[in-house]
Amino acid sequence: MSELLANDLITPDAGETPLLSLPSVSILKAAPMTRLSLRCREAAQKEAGTAFGASLPLSPLSNSTSAKRAALWMGPDEWTLLAPEEDLRAVFDGIEEKLSTHPHALVDISDRSEAIIVSGDKAAWLLNTGVFIDFSLEVFPVGTVTRTLFHKSPVMIWRTGADTFVVEAWVSFMDYVAGLLVQSAKELEAA
Structure with missing residues (x-):
C-alpha cells in the first residue's frame, strides 16, 4: 500500500482545529x-x-x-x-x-462514521492506552487494517504510515474515543 495514496485520500479537515498537538503526537479530525x-x-x-x-x-x-x-x-x-x-x-x-x-x-x-488521524512518534503508544494490539511495524506494518475495541467503543484502525494511523468510529462514539485519546496524551505530556 502506498503511503502517498492513503495520505491523498485521508486528509485533515481544514476547517477543524487539531484535537491534540504535541511534539510527539497529534490528533487531527479527517475531512469528510x-x-x-x-x-x-x-x-x-x-x-x-x-x-x-x-x-x-x-x-x-x-x-x-x-x-x-x-x-x-x-x-x-x-x-x-x-x-x-x-x-x-x-x-x-x-x-x-x-x-x-x-x-x-x-x-x-458516510454519515455513520468519521475518522481522526493519530500521528507522531508516540502514536502507537497513545493507541495502546485503549487497544491491546502490538502496533510495532514488524507485527502491524503500514497498510494493516483491523476492527477492534478502543476501551468499550468499536473502532477501525488503519496504519497509513510508519507513525500514522487512521482511527474510524461511529459518529456517536467519536467524542468518547477522541476524548480518551486526548486525556491519555496528558499523561504523555506529563512524563
Missing part, C-alpha cells in the same frame, strides 16, 4: 469522505473492485488502494470502501450497476 459498506460473494468481487476503481483485498487485515480510492478488508465477504466525498453518487451507482445480477449489499455509511 464517502464510506460504503460492501458485502458480496466471491463471484462478484472482481467486478465490484473494477466498478469501484480499486480491487477488493482478499487477505485478512489488508487493503487495496488506487488514486482516490481505498478498499479495506473487514471480513471474508465484507469491505469498507473509501472515496472522496463528492464521488459518492458515481461510486455507489457504478457498483450497483456492475453488480445488478449478483446478490450483494451496498450501504452508504
